[in-house]
Amino acid sequence: xxxxxxxxxxxLDLARGCVEIGHGGGGRAMAQLIEELFLAAFDNDWLRAQxxxxxxxxxxxxxxxxxxxxxxSPLFFPGGDIGCLSVHGTLNDVAMAGARPLYLxxxxxxxxxxxxxxxKRIVESMARAARDAEVPIVTGDTKxxxxxxxxxxxxxxxxxxxxxxxxxxxxxxxxxxxxxxxxGSLGEHGMAVLAQRENLSFxxxxxxxxxxxxxxVATMVTAVPDIHCLRDPTRGGLSSALNEIARQSGVGMRLRxxxxxxxxxxxxxxxxLGLDPLYVANEGKLLAICPAEAADTxxxxxxxxxxxxxxxxxxxxxxxxxxxxxxxxxxxxxxxxDWLSGEQLPRIC
Amino acid sequence: xxxxxxxxxxxxxxxxxxxxxxxxxxxRRYALMEFCGGHTHAICRYxxxxxxxxxxxxxxxxxxxxxxxPSGRLQAAIDLVERERxxxxxxxxxxxxxxxxxDTLLKAKARGxxxxxxxxxxxxxxxxxxxxxxxxxxxxxxxxxTTPPTAVVLRQARREELxxxxxxxxxxxxxxxxxxxxxxxxxxxxxxxxTRGAGVVNGFIxxxxxxxxxxxxxxxxxxxxxxxxxVIAGFxxxxxxxxxxxxxxxxxxxxxxxxNEYTRAVGAEGNRKAQQLMEEVFEIRPSFEWRxxxxxxxxxxxxxxxxxxxxxxxxxxxPAIQASDHxxxxxGEVLRGVKRPEECKVFATACTPxxxxxxxxxxxxGACAAHYHYGRFRQAVAS
Numbered sequence: 144x145x146x147x148x149x150x151x152x153x154x155l156d157l158a159r160g161c162v163e164i165g166h167g168g169g170g171r172a173m174a175q176l177i178e179e180l181f182l183a184a185f186d187n188d189w190l191r192a193q194x195x196x197x198x199x200x201x202x203x204x205x206x207x208x209x210x211x212x213x214x215x216s217p218l219f220f221p222g223g224d225i226g227c228l229s230v231h232g233t234l235n236d237v238a239m240a241g242a243r244p245l246y247l248x249x250x251x252x253x254x255x256x257x258x259x260x261x262x263k264r265i266v267e268s269m270a271r272a273a274r275d276a277e278v279p280i281v282t283g284d285t286k287x288x289x290x291x292x293x294x295x296x297x298x299x300x301x302x303x304x305x306x307x308x309x310x311x312x313x314x315x316x317x318x319x320x321x322x323x324x325x326x327g328s329l330g331e332h333g334m335a336v337l338a339q340r341e342n343l344s345f346x347x348x349x350x351x352x353x354x355x356x357x358x359x360v361a362t363m364v365t366a367v368p369d370i371h372c373l374r375d376p377t378r379g380g381l382s383s384a385l386n387e388i389a390r391q392s393g394v395g396m397r398l399r400x401x402x403x404x405x406x407x408x409x410x411x412x413x414x415x416l417g418l419d420p421l422y423v424a425n426e427g428k429l430l431a432i433c434p435a436e437a438a439d440t441x442x443x444x445x446x447x448x449x450x451x452x453x454x455x456x457x458x459x460x461x462x463x464x465x466x467x468x469x470x471x472x473x474x475x476x477x478x479x480x481d482w483l484s485g486e487q488l489p490r491i492c
Numbered sequence: 493x494x495x496x497x498x499x500x501x502x503x504x505x506x507x508x509x510x511x512x513x514x515x516x517x518x519x520r521r522y523a524l525m526e527f528c529g530g531h532t533h534a535i536c537r538y539x540x541x542x543x544x545x546x547x548x549x550x551x552x553x554x555x556x557x558x559x560x561x562p563s564g565r566l567q568a569a570i571d572l573v574e575r576e577r578x579x580x581x582x583x584x585x586x587x588x589x590x591x592x593x594x595d596t597l598l599k600a601k602a603r604g605x606x607x608x609x610x611x612x613x614x615x616x617x618x619x620x621x622x623x624x625x626x627x628x629x630x631x632x633x634x635x636x637x638t639t640p641p642t643a644v645v646l647r648q649a650r651r652e653e654l655x656x657x658x659x660x661x662x663x664x665x666x667x668x669x670x671x672x673x674x675x676x677x678x679x680x681x682x683x684x685x686x687t688r689g690a691g692v693v694n695g696f697i698x699x700x701x702x703x704x705x706x707x708x709x710x711x712x713x714x715x716x717x718x719x720x721x722x723v724i725a726g727f728x729x730x731x732x733x734x735x736x737x738x739x740x741x742x743x744x745x746x747x748x749x750x751x752n753e754y755t756r757a758v759g760a761e762g763n764r765k766a767q768q769l770m771e772e773v774f775e776i777r778p779s780f781e782w783r784x785x786x787x788x789x790x791x792x793x794x795x796x797x798x799x800x801x802x803x804x805x806x807x808x809x810x811p812a813i814q815a816s817d818h819x820x821x822x823x824g825e826v827l828r829g830v831k832r833p834e835e836c837k838v839f840a841t842a843c844t845p846x847x848x849x850x851x852x853x854x855x856x857x858g859a860c861a862a863h864y865h866y867g868r869f870r871q872a873v874a875s
Contacts, residue, residue: 341611401502416611417856467869474505474729476539478866484845 155179160259167253167287180263181283184270189246189281197281199246202305209236210301218265218295220339222331222350223426226268229298231355231426232377234276238357239373239429241312241364242304247273249300250284254293265296276355278302304357309368316371317392321460322438324431326359326445327352327453328404329381333423334412343415347408354427359450363431366444372432380422382480384430385468395463398470398480402457422483432460499728500538508733509543515740522548524739525829526697527670529556529857530727536866538729548736551693552862554669554784554827557634558585558855562781564813565662567591569631572660573605576808579623581616582631584609585855590848592815613638613645613659620649620657629804633662637701639793640766643773646795649802660804661795663774666702667710668791669782673828674718693829695739697732698724700754707762708752715748726754773799783817783851784827823850826859833860834871840864 155175165172182190189197213229230247237244249269253262273280280300306312331352338349356375364370372392376384381403385396405413405420413420427450433441438456445451458470468480516522526532532552535541541550554560570591573580580597587597587609601607606626610616613630620628632642642659649657673693698711703724714722721742725735735753742749752758773796780792795803804810817823821843822836833839833852843849845861852860863871 465869465872467872469869472537472539473500473502474538474540474543475502476542477869478537478539479869481865481868484865 151175155259157259157263162253162255162257162259162262162287164255164287164289167285173285177285180259180266181285184266185273185280187279187281189279190283195282197246197248199281201245201303204308205306207237207240207242207304207306208301209233210299211236212297212299214294214297215336216294217336217339218261220336220351221348222335223353224265224268225296225298226265227272228353228426229300230269230272230276230278231353233300233302234278234355234357235375235426235429237302237304238355238360239312239375240304240306241310241360241370241373242306242357243361244276244278244302244304244357247278247280247300247302248282249280249298251286252293252297253285253287254295255287255290257295262296269298272355276357307364310364310370312370312373314372314374314388314391317388317394317432317460318371319394319460319462320435321371321432322435322456323385323396323398323458323460324433324438324442324445325381325403325455325457326356326429326431326451327427328406328409329376329425329428330405330409330413330420330423332426333380334409336424337416338412343412345408345412349408349412352425352427354450356427356429356450359429359445359448362444362448362451363441367433367437367441369437370431370433370441372430374430376425376428376430378424379483380420380424381430382421382468383483385480386466386482388430388432389466389468392460393466395461395466396458396468397461398458398468400470400472402455404453404455421480435459499726499730501730504730505543505733508730508737512548512733512737512740513545515737515744516545516547517744518547520547520743521694522740522743523551523692523694524548524697524736525551525553525693525695526732527553527555527666528697528699528702528727529559529855529859530700531697531725531732532556532859532862533857534727534729534732536862539866540729540732541867543733544736548740551829552826552833552859553673553696553829554782555635555666555699556852556855556857556859557638557664558589559823559827559851559858560664560669560782560784561586561589561633561662561851562783562815563591563817563851564781564815566597567595567813567815568810569660570595570597570600570605571813572629572804572808572810573597573607574600574603576627577606578627578629578808579606579608579619580629580631581608581610581619583611583633586631586633588848588854589851590818590854592813594818594849613641617645617649617654617657620654621652624656627656627658629808630657630659631662632659635664635666635699635702636705636770639663639774640705640763640769643769646773646799646802647769650799655801658802658804658807659795660810661774661793663793664780664782665776665791665793666699666706667713668788669785670696670711670714672785672788672791674714674720693720694743695720696722697735697739698722698750700725700727700731700757703754703758703762705763705766708750708758708760710762711750715750719748721748721751723751724754724758726757772796784824818849821850823852823860826852833863836860840868840871
């Protein structure tokens, strides 16, 4: 790699330079961008081979594959950026099948004029997230679109993983009587991004909860191999995740509002804007549905892991032909926790 | 959370509900209209109806600013942004409200119009400052609560001589709408049996935020002229339960008064400074159309001639569009309390939050949207 890099007349100006159309053109400029930025950050044997694909050794068993595109605005927010988010998001999609993630692929769509310094920050954040997760980024792609035709950076990541023997986790396996568990408090990612986007500053800043959850999942499936469903409540929040599971499994849910953790700064900002934390995005939380008799064991396993310390039992699965997700309010009344319609919009007065 | 958790205490709520149940006279009916969409939202979101005895029935009123905007005014805004190529700024909910033939500002945005959601009118002013080569129009709606901020920004725009900023004013006034509801004569036994209009409303839960501006005195006519008790209530669920208890007590005692439950924010005279601001910048329109209530005299505000340069209706000759609502849509009757949302024949079928036919299904404070999102299971059980 180093001998190739010396072939370039001048090094990339990663402090003051910006993305140019040529960086996606397939020529020397693109090769330089890949070598001096992506290869340097993600460095591993698969990438060093510099083929258009990665040759992978995989264990026997069922493979899981997931892909996710990341278009977050702003690109940098308290607690994270699009780089680490693009790693965590896809690792979590793989992990929600109970799988151990093995490899990642990354595709970049860059906008002409985007500062290379910002791109470097993003790539280094991705590299750090992948290293921490012990999942290498083994292949990738880069395209450049003209100025005005992108939003700085779009990143698509694809992950594959393998499901341990005896694990069968799917959104169609929730059964009446099952317990519904949540790994921690809601809404931190969505409100951190919104606060940053709208320049809302508060005494207690909200940080994104962006995190890779496969370690927590590994702990959970070891403790309770018969987990029925796992889901990370990302866009659409807890409500969408539960409604998806209810629909796929043909069941209803009963939640207890008092058991659902929401941190004070998130609650305050949601109040301020008239938003419901149940609908706000998370990037480091998961929902688990398991047989009632395994709930205590699973809860204990979750709480023993750093990412599940605040895990709680938030409700149960019920038989309901309508597939309603209902909630007992803190008042003792009942309400529906419905699908999100369009976007959550701030109220007028 | 300080000043919020105190008003969402489940045990206090159970205590209040028990007191309401104890004080109910079994042979009496208590039909109470919450005038404000914020109350409708709180009632549905916290499941307050589940705590109340059968004798107490809550009826939703016309107090959602998005819901009462006639579709013609909305369509005029869509025409304005597409024809004049302005930047049209508005609060979030408005973007999804259907105008004529179901068109919306969001659809106009998708077609290429520059429609932007803002959190406050000052954000729109900021856009105008930042883009002096573009004309920026703020689509102002709301009751007395959102009017003073619009006035502040109009004064600011005039002070800065900001030539590229204007306001499409749709601010409306609460008391005339309440008066229109009360003036509806549903008092004959025949009509009372056939309808559930305002005439059979026994008492009113009065607006929260609006009252911080106009004060309790603005509602005296409800008690003196129309002989109905009214309790100004905050938007927190305990406020609503407390105000129901206060209304029950008034009705049991045969009293007819304006009471103030929301004393932590509302006084008799309201906010004088805000009132002066409104007076300086706005004048009363002789007549204004409300969705569901029709043309109501002296019920809305227009921008005074002194601020004409910042009045979008003068600057762009915004057309007066008469657009009728979808034929099957019962928003008008829902807004008057004549129909419950689930009694509209398109509720939760042709009309849903994803494909709203009427405005009541759009705003979080709309009665239909609140019922759909929070209470639809009751309808399912009933059917």
